[in-house]
Amino acid sequence: MNISEVVKQTGVPASTLRYYEEIGLIKSVGRHGLQRVFSPKILDHLALISLAKTADFPLSEIIAMFGDNNTPVIDRDKLLNKADQIDESIKRLNIMSKCLKHAAACKAPSHLECPSFRRLMKAAILGKLEGTYPPSVI
Structure with a gap:
């Protein structure tokens, strides 16, 4: 070809x-x-x-991932590790999505007056989004 x-x-x-x-x-x-x-x-x-x-x-x-003769040689442990990383990313992104939806619907006059949004900001700067919100939000 x-x-x-x-x-x-x-x-x-x-x-x-x-x-x-x-x-x-x-x-x-x-x-x-x-x-x-x-x-x-x-x-x-x-x-x-x-x-x-x-x-x-x-x-x-x-x-x-390709051997000397160009055939795939895929390490199953690397696949499992990558799957775990993807699962963690999905978890983090789901939390972020729910938090942002909450902030968008929040009735506070300003997002900076919303306690939940402030927790999200603090968690973001500390790099700790998991566990930031109560179950009702996440």
């Missing part, structure tokens, strides 16, 4: 494909004139890269 076919089938820009090749994340199998040529396996490879990026794995860790 030439690079334009890969772009068409995956939506990954050619510049990204060239960058991925430059850093060793993908490999072309050769060239046809000036265009890079890829194995059809590149589609699965790019799908795995996209999945890993969606899960917020850094490129350095994504590179490590």
